[in-house]
Amino acid sequence: MPNPNYYNKLLIALFGGVILIACINLSLGSVNIPIPDILKSLFNYKVENESWRYIILEYRLPKVLTAILTGSGLAVSGLLMQTLFRNPLAGPYVLGLSSGASLGVALIIMGAGLFGGVTGAVLLSKWSLVIASSIGSLLVLLAVLLASAKLRDTMAILIIGLMFASLTAAVVSVLSYFSSAAQLQQYVFWSFGSLGNLSWNDVIILSLFWITGIIVAIFCIKNLNTLLLGEQYARSLGVSISKNRLLIIISTSLLAGSITAFAGPIAFVGLAVPHLVRQIIPVNDHRILLPAVIMGGAILMLICDTAAQLPGSEFTLPINAITSLIGAPVVIWLLIRKRKFLF
């Protein structure tokens, strides 16, 4: 075992990486703003062009923070799910969170036609989407929680989550079959995910959920380590499996639920980041793994967001596609290079 200082240095290096990429991300965008002016607007000095300050403070900075919050939050919930289910394929979506959110949003956008035109016009604001996806994930989550309270076997929860996902996907496809092209487009755009739609208020709300979720996760660390031995050993070490399971699910849903509500269903990060981190730092102690995954998730999301803006152009690509385009080859490459699947 390398000494603890090694891990501390590594975590500090990762943190430095987050800051560095955040700065690069801030400096890039469709409008070219010189770096000194970026710093000036951040630290409240006089800027040559007032609209630059507006772009930095009201658009780019919230987006950077959103990228950090979503990346790290999804990565942590992925880590929690993988350890809880002892399954390397688990991610935040296994609890049916994003499928519930998709259903909620699909009902609002595409169901508007079915429920009459009145709701349609009134409800299609940003907040209605946030609320719809929150309610959707909450309902699916409650169903999964009810099922998990009745079950002793953790694996069954995994399967139930997947069943809910396929149920809601079916309802969504029925809805899309009956909806107009415009509605369909709006739904598809939502499902691309987006980091740029958040105002400062939204970022503050999201970070409150994030902080609560992370704090709950921190209190799970000890039991997560015990779960590495398997549930039966954990029980023999005095861990209450069902209580611990509930805490982990609460933390995951706070993190992934709020992120899905604000940024749409971003699938890949939660699954991939824990694997990426384990390949780079071959450690299974969650006291090191958790902070490393937080920063790894933030870094991956910032890189993806930077790439999504296509530096130097006016286009912004859907973030959901970029995370997979960048992340998947990296995971594949790391697995092949190390030839060892660490889990």
Next chain:
Amino acid sequence: MALIGVNGVGKSTLLRSLSGIQDSLNGKILINGLQKNKLNSLELSTLISVVLTEQPISKNLSVYELIALGRQPYTNWIGTLSEEDKTHINQAIELVNISSLQHKKCYELSDGQLQKTLIARALAQNTPLVILDEPTTHLDIYHQAHVLKLLKDLTQRTNKSILFATHEINLALQLCDKIILMEKDKVSIGTPLELIEKDAFTNLFPTDLIIFDRSSQTFKINT
């Protein structure tokens, strides 16, 4: 102390009920005169430690980390190891004689080494009773004898009680202080000699295939 019985007679169920992994089906369990269902799971985990047939699922743990997890009932809310914890861990490593392995990862170990590591983890839990469910499966006959001998030495050196289920009756007869023989409708307890004298083994298995040979004190194929 060995727990012996044919497949499906309920050895594992008994051990799992004792160690609190599953709720007991019926009746009362007393541990050192305390009623088990009045203890909370944390108190129970300082009385009984286990080695199960199920292998720890994460092989990415190092031997030292795995043994350190045996200290979970004693560590603080985030699991920091105190000096006392480290002493117990090092003692456990020394007792089963695996100090050369302690920095290896679990996926690098042979089945025998892994079993010793798991035994060390149970020792680090520092409980008066250690329960093992078939600790010798997957091992060759040398390592079977080695593990059982190790367990016997441990009872003498650490003053712990060790209870294990096994199908290695021949080895158990030679190495155990006491044997619990579980049959469908009765349970006999005694030293190996007492049980042999009571003819307890004769009808353990259907005699058309396996018979107990009293002169050599082993089971043989009925030819």
